[in-house]
Amino acid sequence: MKKFLYGAVMTMLIALGLAGTALAGTDEDAIARLMNQDLAAGWKQNDPGKVLDIFTEEAPVVWVDVTGDTKMDMTRSKADRKKALQEYFARVKVVDYAVSDIEVTKISDNLALVTTTEKVTALDVSNKRENQMTFKNLYEVIKQKDGKWRAYREISLVGDEQD
Secondary structure: OHHHHHHHHHHHHHHHHHHHHHHHHHHHHHHHHHHHHHHHHHHHOOOHHHHHOOEOOOOOOEEEEEOOOOOEEEEOOHHHHHHHHHHHHHHEEEEEEEEEEEEEEEEEOOEEEEEEEEEEEEEEOOOOOEEEEEEEEEEEEEEOOOOOEEEEEEEEEEEEOOO
């Protein structure tokens, strides 16, 4: 009887440990899906609203873009960012958008850091030339009240194909 109880307890502890590991992975998987599927879908559809869907409504969003010439552009409102994206999508048509090297570092139950490499291939509407840009991005993401992960800060290091 003692061996049976010991075996049952050990089995239950192992099962709880595996369940805990599975649950821990769900947040990281949800965050990676946010970057890899949701963000990419907005860019591929040339839809500023869909691109901005990955960002929170509950916290002010900050975007910091650093280009190759070290000029920094900080945008603090979704309206400003949407206007900038609309202007961009009027000049180019995104033909491919790929997210790679996604690394999620969970800081707490409701805060994580995400680093990505994002590559945009866009066709210039005026001259039909294709250009590629690569972004190294750092996102701070938070878990919202509804349980969904959303970004509230994005820091981008931008370079063109030659950088």
